[in-house]
Amino acid sequence: MADSKSKRRYEDLNRLSIEQLEELLRTAPFMPDDQETSEYFDAIEEVILQRETEHPTGRIQDVNSAWAEFQEHYLPSASGSSETSPEERSEMLTQSFTKNGPYAKKLFRKILPIAATIAVVFMSMIAAQAAGVDVFGSLARWTEETFRFNGGVKTSAGQATHPQVGDETYLAIQAEVEKLGIDIPVVPTSFPDGYKLQELKSSNPDVKSFESVVCLLENEDGQSLVIDIQKYVEDYAISSIVFEKDGQPVTEYLSNNKMFYIMSDKNNKTAAWSDGHIVVSISGPLSEETIKTIIDSIGG
Amino acid sequence: MKRNIALAFCMILMLSLFCGSAKAATYSSDYLKSYNASLTTGNYTGELSLDFSAIARSSMKTVGISSIAVYTADGSYVKTISGSTSNGLLASQTISHEGTYTINVTPGQAYYLRLTFAARTANSGDSKPYTTNTATAAS
Secondary structure (H helix, E strand, O other): OHHHHHHHHOHHHHHOOHHHHHHHHHHOOOOOOOHHHHHHHHHHHHHHHHHHHHOOOOOOOOHHHHHHHHHHHHOOOOOOOOOOOHHHHHHHHHHHHHHOHHHHHHHHHHHHHHHHHHHHHHHHHHHHHHOOEOOOOOOEEEOOOEEEEOOOOOOOOOOOOOOOOOOHHHHHHHHHHHHOOOOOOOOOOOOOOOOEEEEEEOOOOOOOOEEEEEEEEEOOOOOEEEEEEEEEOOOOOHHHOEEEOOOOOOEEEEEOOEEEEEEEEOOEEEEEEEOOOEEEEEEEOOOHHHHHHHHHOOOO | OHHHHHHHHHHHHHHHOOOHHHOOOOOOOOOEEEEEEEEEEOOOOOEEEEEEEEEEEEEEEEEEEEEEEEEEOOOOEEEEEEOOOOOOOEEEEEEEEEEEEEEEOOOOOEEEEEEEEEEEOOOOEEEEEEEOOOEEOOO
16 A cells, blocks of 8 residues: 555656666755655665666676776765875765765665674674583583583694693603693693692593593692593593583683683682593682683693 | 664664573582593493593592482483492592492393582582483393
């Protein structure tokens, strides 16, 4: 009903030439949020498109040609202006858009829903990531209570080189790790001040599905720093490993080609990395900055 | 009018995405850092083999598995095994414990286990439930 009424209202447009219609588009006043104006523009465009379909003149070309034509006709000052400064170009563009207000605003109105849709999709991905689905990496998943790695996803683990570090704690841990046949850097070379190695447990030979090295470091206040490195057999479901965490968001931290997941657990922070076969975790009553420093020290 | 409705809908949708994060409940554990277990077919008839690991946040009086409840694959309860240092499910005065435990059940039947991982100091502690994969007892 509304469409037929609208068609009747603008049927006089059919009597005009394409040039006259284009001139109308260029010169017609534009009222924001004005339904009538919008219908008027739509009617002019519809007539032009209909004419072009019936009698193609090559006026409406491919996207690139159309864009070049648009620049030539509507942004004459902005094109080919290598001698123009960015400030001047910006000003000219602003003037051009002001001059061609109806087009710019119409374009904006068309782009707005697309931009809103993209924003919603992007925000959904971020929300999903925050809720425990590693949308961007698909390497891990977590809830407000626990964190798990997904099985079978391999990441680059760095080169098989070991740093030349004289730190006794590092050397002691590294010696045990080498017994597991791990030839990539996984042991931190830097530890927070005051922490001393208290316990270094090597693997239980009865366990066939994984081997491990677990280290306990303590400071004078009795605070504990735990570093553990586990190597699993090829077909082991690595997603069966559960890390305790609280409801705080998990931080992803990429260091030396290793993506660490830093999670909070009351007063403790735990950083965990896995390539689907080896799992490294560092945990203690540390700040995120300190735990990142420890992570960065892996590999020297 | 339509555009306003669409915009309002978009705004509501975007705001709703943040509603979940308002719930900042705290769970976690002061005692257990991480744990895992894997159930496989045992070496001898009627055996299941359980590999497990429990890592605490500091040195504990006991750490490991405090109990194992055995269930058939269809969910029927079979039996419970209590963890102790003598049967190797718990270790004392240490940061972590890992081991292998053999369970005797009906040969050829599929089972899963409901474990309780625990870490205890002299005064307090914490325990966490854990369900294993399903495995068939050796026949």
